[in-house]
Structure formats: C-alpha cells, structure tokens
Amino acid sequence: MATVTFEHVTKKYGDVLAVNDLNLEIRDGEFMVLVGPSGCGKTTSLRMIAGLEEISDGTLRIGDRVVNDVAPKDRDIAMVFQSYALYPHMTVRDNLAFGLKLRKVPKADIEKRVQEAAGILDLGRLLARKPKELSGGQRQRVALGRAIVREPAVFLMDEPLSNLDAKLRVQTRAEIARLHQRLKTTIVYVTHDQVEAMTMGTRIAVMSEGLLQQVGTPQELYDMPVNRFVAGFIGSPAMNFLDVTVTSGPDGPTLVANDVTIPVPPRFRQMVGDAAGRHYIAGIRPEHLDIGQATSDDASMTATADVVEYLGNEELLHLTAAGQDIVAIVDAENRVTPGDKLSMVIPLDKVQLFDPESGLQLGAQRTAVAAA
Amino acid sequence: MTAVARPGAIAAPVATSRIPRGFGRIGVHAGVIILMAIWLIPTIGLLVNSFRSEQDVSASGWWSALFPPWNLSLDNYASVLGEQGIGDAFVNSLFITIPSVIIPILVAAFAAYAFSWMSFPGRNLLFVAVVGLLVVPLQTTFIPILKLYAGISIHFGPVNIDTLNGEFLAVWLAHTGYGLPFAIYLLRNFMGGLPKEVFESAAIDGASPVVAFLRLALPMSVPAIAALVIFQFLFVWNDLLVALVYIGSTNAANSPLTISIANLVTSLGGNWQLLGAAAFMSMALPLLVFASLQRYFVRGITGGAVKG
Numbered sequence: 001m002a003t004v005t006f007e008h009v010t011k012k013y014g015d016v017l018a019v020n021d022l023n024l025e026i027r028d029g030e031f032m033v034l035v036g037p038s039g040c041g042k043t044t045s046l047r048m049i050a051g052l053e054e055i056s057d058g059t060l061r062i063g064d065r066v067v068n069d070v071a072p073k074d075r076d077i078a079m080v081f082q083s084y085a086l087y088p089h090m091t092v093r094d095n096l097a098f099g100l101k102l103r104k105v106p107k108a109d110i111e112k113r114v115q116e117a118a119g120i121l122d123l124g125r126l127l128a129r130k131p132k133e134l135s136g137g138q139r140q141r142v143a144l145g146r147a148i149v150r151e152p153a154v155f156l157m158d159e160p161l162s163n164l165d166a167k168l169r170v171q172t173r174a175e176i177a178r179l180h181q182r183l184k185t186t187i188v189y190v191t192h193d194q195v196e197a198m199t200m201g202t203r204i205a206v207m208s209e210g211l212l213q214q215v216g217t218p219q220e221l222y223d224m225p226v227n228r229f230v231a232g233f234i235g236s237p238a239m240n241f242l243d244v245t246v247t248s249g250p251d252g253p254t255l256v257a258n259d260v261t262i263p264v265p266p267r268f269r270q271m272v273g274d275a276a277g278r279h280y281i282a283g284i285r286p287e288h289l290d291i292g293q294a295t296s297d298d299a300s301m302t303a304t305a306d307v308v309e310y311l312g313n314e315e316l317l318h319l320t321a322a323g324q325d326i327v328a329i330v331d332a333e334n335r336v337t338p339g340d341k342l343s344m345v346i347p348l349d350k351v352q353l354f355d356p357e358s359g360l361q362l363g364a365q366r367t368a369v370a371a372a
Numbered sequence: 373m374t375a376v377a378r379p380g381a382i383a384a385p386v387a388t389s390r391i392p393r394g395f396g397r398i399g400v401h402a403g404v405i406i407l408m409a410i411w412l413i414p415t416i417g418l419l420v421n422s423f424r425s426e427q428d429v430s431a432s433g434w435w436s437a438l439f440p441p442w443n444l445s446l447d448n449y450a451s452v453l454g455e456q457g458i459g460d461a462f463v464n465s466l467f468i469t470i471p472s473v474i475i476p477i478l479v480a481a482f483a484a485y486a487f488s489w490m491s492f493p494g495r496n497l498l499f500v501a502v503v504g505l506l507v508v509p510l511q512t513t514f515i516p517i518l519k520l521y522a523g524i525s526i527h528f529g530p531v532n533i534d535t536l537n538g539e540f541l542a543v544w545l546a547h548t549g550y551g552l553p554f555a556i557y558l559l560r561n562f563m564g565g566l567p568k569e570v571f572e573s574a575a576i577d578g579a580s581p582v583v584a585f586l587r588l589a590l591p592m593s594v595p596a597i598a599a600l601v602i603f604q605f606l607f608v609w610n611d612l613l614v615a616l617v618y619i620g621s622t623n624a625a626n627s628p629l630t631i632s633i634a635n636l637v638t639s640l641g642g643n644w645q646l647l648g649a650a651a652f653m654s655m656a657l658p659l660l661v662f663a664s665l666q667r668y669f670v671r672g673i674t675g676g677a678v679k680g
Contacts, residue, residue: 051575051576052576071575072575072576073575073576073577073579075576077576078576079572079573081573083567083569085567085570085572085573086570087570087573087574087588088570089592098574098577098587099577099578102578102579102583103578146573
C-alpha cells in the first residue's frame with residue numbers, strides 16, 4: 001500500500017519532451033487511470049514509476065521514499081504489460097513463482113501464494129501449462145497473477161486489455177475492477193480508451209502531448225472538463241463544438257452561430273458580460289440533445305438529418321445545423337429518416353463554453369491545468 | 373509480348389489453371405526425387421565400393437555389385453579401424469570437436485546477451501568490429517598464432533607442455549577464435565529479437581542480468597543455439613586445415629580423422645579402396661548430429677534472421 005507522487009517530473013528524449021513537468025499525487029488504494037491519445041506521455045509516466053525509464057528532472061516518490069535512482073526490483077511494484085511478457089519456456093506455475101523464487105521466499109509460502117492467486121483468477125487447472133497453450137484471455141490472467149503473487153505496494157498496468165477481443169475486454173475489465181476492490185492496492189492503469197478510463201478509474205488523469213490536462217473523478221471530467229481537449233476526449237461519441245459569436249439581443253447577450261441562437265447560459269452570464277463580437281466555442285454532448293420544442297430554460301435549433309445509425313435502443317443522428325456537423329443521440333422511437341428536418345432542444349445547463357485561443361472552459365478551476 | 377489483346381492470349385492462362393492441382397504436385401515430387409537421385413548416386417557408389425575388395429573395385433563399376441554374385445565384405449572397415457588407426461583418430465576427432473563447439477558457443481551466448489540487452493559505452497562499435505572479423509580469412513592468422521603458441525609453455529603438476537603446438541588445447545582455442553564472430557552475430561540477432569518486455573518484467577521481478585541470461589535468454593534461444601551447434605560441429609569435424617596447422621606432424625598421436633584419412637592413401641596411390649570405408653566412418657557422426665537437431669536447424673536459420 002502506498003501513494004505515488006510526481007513532483008515536476010520531466011522526461012526528455014534528446015530534445016523531445018515526452019512528459020512535461022508532471023505534478024500528480026496518486027492516493028493510497030486508488031485506481032488511477034492515465035488516459036490520452038498515442039504519444040501523450042502516459043506510458044512513459046508509467047514506465048518511470050516502474051523504473052524502466054530514467055527521470056530527466058523532478059522527483060518521484062512511492063510512499064515517502066524518493067525512487068528516482070532505485071532499481072525496478074527494489075521499488076515494491078509489479079507491472080502487467082500490454083504484450084503479457086510471460087516467460088514462454090516456463091509453465092504457468094513457474095511464471096507465477098519466478099519473482100518469488102528470486103526473492104528467496106520460502107517454498108511453502110510460494111506454493112500458498114501461487115494457489116491463492118490461481119484461485120482468485122481461476123487459473124487452477126492451467127498451472128501445468130505453458131503460455132503457448134493458453135488463449136489470450138488466459139495469458140492475460142497469468143500476467144495479472146504474476147503481479148498479484150508479489151503482493152506489491154503498487155500495481156502498474158500498461159494497456160492490459162488492448163490485445164483482447166471486445167467481449168473478453170468487457171469481462172476482464174470487470175475482473176480487474178473486482179480485483180481492486182478485493183486487494184485495495186494502489187493501481188496505476190494506462191489506456192487510450194476513454195470507456196475503460198471512465199468505467200474503471202477512481203480518478204482519471206487526462207494527458208496530451210506530454211502535459212497533464214486534468215485530474216478528477218469520472219463525473220468531474222464528464223461534467224466539468226477544464227478545456228476543449230478533455231471535453232472532446234471524454235465521452236463517446238465526442239462532444240459537439242459550435243463556433244459562436246456573442247451578440248446583444250433584447251433579452252441580454254446571446255450566442256449566435258449562423259441561424260442558431262442560444263441564450264448565454266445563466267452560469268456563464270457574468271463571465272461573458274456584454275462583450276458583443278467575442279468568439280467562443282460552445283460544447284454540447286450528443287446525448288444531451290433531444291428532438292422537441294424548447295421551453296424557456298432551453299434553446300432550440302433546426303437541423304437536417306444526414307445519416308441515421310440505428311442502434312436498437314437509440315439512434316445516432318449525424319445532423320447539419322448552423323452549417324456545421326452535429327451528432328446527437330435520441331430515442332430510437334423517433335424513427336428519424338435521412339433528410340428529415342428536426343427541431344433539436346439544447347438544454348442550457350448542459351452547454352459548456354470554451355475560449356477559442358486557450359481552449360480553457362470559462363470558469364473552470366485552473367488548479368489542475370498545466371501551463372499551456 | 374505486345375499489348376494487343378488477342379482472344380488466344382487470354383484463353384491460355386485459363387486453360388493452364390484447369391489442369392488438376394494433383395498433377396502439378398506429382399510433377400514437383402518427381403522433379404525432387406530425380407534431383408535427389410542424381411545427388412545421391414556418387415555417395416551410393418562410394419558406399420557400395422566400401423564393401424568390395426581392391427581387385428573388384430579396379431575390375432568393374434560399383435553397380436555390378438548390385439547383381440549376383442555379390443562379393444561384399446567388411447574387410448575394408450576392419451582394416452581401416454584396426455591397422456590403419458582410424459578408430460583412434462575418431463576418438464581424437466571427438467576430443468577436438470566437442471570442446472571446440474561448446475567453448476565458442478558459450479562465450480558467444482554471453483556476448484550476444486550483452487550486445488542485445490545491456491547498455492555499455494561503445495556497444496555498437498564493438499559489435500560492428502566483431503562482425504567485421506567475419507571477412508578476415510583464417511589463413512592469415514596461422515603464422516602469428518603458431519608463433520604465439522610456440523612461446524607458451526605450461527608446467528603445472530602432471531601437465532608438462534613446452535609448446536602449445538600439437539596439443540588439443542591449441543586447436544580448441546583456434547576454433548573458438550574462428551567460430552566466435554559468426555556465432556556472436558547469429559545469436560545477437562536472435563536474442564535481440566526476443567521481446568523486450570520479458571526482460572523488463574524480469575528486472576521488476578528481481579532478476580539480475582546474470583539470472584535473466586541464464587534463466588530467460590538462454591532457454592529462449594535454444595533454436596538458434598541448436599543451429600549454431602550444427603554449423604560449428606560440421607565445420608570443426610570436417611576441418612583439415614586448422615588441425616593440420618596446429619597439430620599436423622608435431623604430434624601425430626593427436627591427429628583427427630581428417631588428417632588420418634588424408635594419410636591413408638600412400639604417395640603412390642595405394643590403399644585407395646580403403647577411402648570409402650573411412651569416409652563413411654567419418655560421415656556417421658555428423659549425420660547423427662544433423663538428424664537429431666534438424667528440426668532446430670530448419671527453424672533456426674530463419675529464427676536467427678527474422679524475429680523468433
């Protein structure tokens with residue numbers, strides 16, 4: 001059990017900044033997910049915790065101990081690799097026991113821990129097999145088991161589900177979440193899949209281009225993304241963005257994009273003021289749009305359906321509104337057909353406003369934002 | 373070929389593809405069998421002749437022995453093994469070959485691991501230098517090494533050596549040197565292709581480089597090592613030149629098979645009927661080694677070059 005703390009941690013490859021001034025505290029027992037697109041520095045950050053990458057600058061602590069110069073084996077961590085990295089010539093039992101044997105754990109103790117891990121992960125019948133005789137999901141479980149038997153202070157997982165098929169991925173996702181509830185050990189989990197991040201993480205750290213963008217619970221990231229990147233990255237399908245201009249109207253300032261007019265949502269009124277002519281980016285999630293007539297708390301827009309993707313319980317609409325592409329998810333009962341002219345309701349309390357230059361959300365707390 | 377499309381030109385490939393697939397396969401098999409037969413005929417002739425007497429060999433072709441009256445005997449083998457001393461030479465060959473295979477491959481495996489998975493200054497430069505040694509003809513090394521060996525004397529307990537020339541040790545060391553560049557090259561390529569994560573995982577599990585080498589890299593490289601064992605074994609077993617230079621006439625009691633067989637035939641060309649029997653004696657062991665390791669050999673050649 002331990003915390004992991006990054007203090008101004010930087011990783012450079014030559015002139016390339018892979019991780020730029022990372023400040024992050026991972027709490028004891030937390031399931032922290034590092035998420036971001038390829039090359040955002042999430043895997044590099046994980047490998048720095050493991051000791052597989054040297055830290056160019058800054059301080060990394062596990063618990064109270066500074067581990068910048070501690071060898072991987074002495075950091076009391078265990079890592080699960082994307083490619084499983086099983087020892088191909090050893091049986092499952094030997095794979096699990098390898099780390100313990102090297103640490104001179106007594107034989108009886110090794111056997112006990114191996115049996116325990118095998119029990120948790122349902123590997124009992126596979127102990128005598130070699131990795132090549134196992135399926136992908138079984139190999140993944142052996143890799144998890146190899147980490148569990150070590151009873152480390154921190155688990156590090158590098159995209160452990162990305163080599164599994166869709167069905168197995170959902171299943172293993174739940175298995176890892178269950179494992180975390182049972183062991184209550186700190187887990188640092190790297191993924192590029194925001195669905196994995198949202199479903200598994202106690203907290204999520206979103207990274208992009210080496211910079212930490214935001215840290216927070218899944219709800220915080222979904223409801224209050226600090227900037228346009230996080231807003232677009234979290235949520236599926238991605239948030240719609242409309243370029244809007246502030247215009248003075250009879251009922252106060254409004255946001256206008258072509259023929260669409262949205263009153264400035266109450267919580268942004270003070271910040272926007274009367275700055276007529278200023279540009280903003282309005283964000284609205286597809287699932288918040290609905291077909292219908294606006295009430296006084298909402299805005300509406302007319303849209304033309306281009307493509308309709310029927311999903312059974314709901315329909316994914318690709319719309320054109322205000323000359324821009326908009327995606328909406330509506331109830332399948334609506335039976336929209338391509339070419340339909342629709343009136344879409346925009347709930348004002350769900351609208352987010354972003355500054356077009358900095359990309360920051362208006363009024364978002366800047367504490368979690370790294371210097372842009 | 374012109375670019376003008378004629379009906380016939382288009383029809384032709386269609387017609388070929390209608391030939392049943394089985395026919396093509398039979399053709400390939402027949403071709404392979406014929407090639408193998410042509411390849412094997414001289415060897416079969418030698419084998420048959422090794423069972424015939426000197427007079428028969430001079431009087432008629434080997435194929436006449438395939439028909440009655442058969443006049444075959446084991447006399448040549450008995451003579452070769454007994455009075456000609458080929459039996460002793462066989463043992464000498466084993467004595468030379470086994471260490472000359474084990475030592476270089478063991479050293480090369482250590483080097484290959486270091487070149488692939490340990491970082492130290494000048495690693496690439498050193499590796500390029502080792503690979504560069506592949507182009508040095510071993511003949512250029514004879515005189516310097518002979519001079520070096522001549523200066524080495526060991527007097528320690530029962531060992532009483534005034535010069536290394538003529539000793540088994542001389543040949544072992546020479547073959548180690550000659551075999552290392554290729555062995556390091558092949559094994560490094562294989563070990564370098566092993567997945568990096570396995571070694572990272574081992575480092576986290578607490579494995580030192582020595583443990584990672586002995587417990588992971590070595591067992592995972594078995595196909596490449598087996599291929600190397602065959603190469604090196606065949607090279608040393610069939611080697612005449614190196615043995616002749618470092619053992620040669622200095623110490624005839626240490627002569628391997630190759631030297632003894634070459635000495636069978638007198639300068640006047642006598643005794644040549646014994647050559648067949650001796651050749652098959654010398655062929656037996658490599659055939660056995662190859663047969664027992666051949667599945668690694670076939671896999672190991674590509675396994676070393678491409679990712680295993």
